[in-house]
Structure formats: C-alpha cells, structure tokens
Amino acid sequence: MGVFFTASRWEGEVVNAEPGKCAKLIWAPPDMLPDNTVPYTAAGVGFWMSGCSIGVPGWPQQ
Structure with a gap:
C-alpha cells in the first residue's frame, strides 16, 4: 500500500534515507x-493529477 501526501510548503533539502533502494x-x-x-x-502521481483521492492501479473500476 502506498500513501501519498501533498505539501503546501517545503524548507530544507531532500535527503535520500534509503540509498540502497x-x-x-x-x-x-x-x-x-x-x-x-x-x-x-x-x-x-497520476491519480493525484486526475483529481482522484484514492485509486487501486491494475484493478478494474466498478
């Protein structure tokens, strides 16, 4: 399961905390x-761009 959030502001530099992955x-x-x-x-990202707040990729929509 992946959970995605959008940020309205950001400070600092991003850090790769899992360089092995x-x-x-x-x-x-x-x-x-x-x-x-x-x-x-x-x-x-595609779901977010389409305005969809929840999605199940690869499963048929009902």
Missing part, C-alpha cells in the same frame, strides 16, 4: 516524471 531524489514536474520512476509512485 533509491538511486536519487529530484524535484520533477508531475507530468514529466523520469522514465525509471517506480510504477506505483507514477500511479499515485
């Missing part, structure tokens, strides 16, 4: 994610 952290426009973005992360 994550190559790097970058700020990217939500409609221009890098090709190697983890699929569930890309799905979460």
Whole structure:
C-alpha cells in the first residue's frame, strides 16, 4: 500500500534515507516524471493529477 501526501510548503533539502533502494531524489514536474520512476509512485502521481483521492492501479473500476 502506498500513501501519498501533498505539501503546501517545503524548507530544507531532500535527503535520500534509503540509498540502497533509491538511486536519487529530484524535484520533477508531475507530468514529466523520469522514465525509471517506480510504477506505483507514477500511479499515485497520476491519480493525484486526475483529481482522484484514492485509486487501486491494475484493478478494474466498478
């Protein structure tokens, strides 16, 4: 399960706390994610961009 939050403001620098699992952290426009973005992360961003507050990627909508 992935849970995603939006921030209205940010201070400081991002820190890669899991370098063994994550190559790097970058700020990217939500409609221009890098090709190697983890699929569930890309799905979460896609749901957010479409205004959907909850989604189950890969499952048929009812």
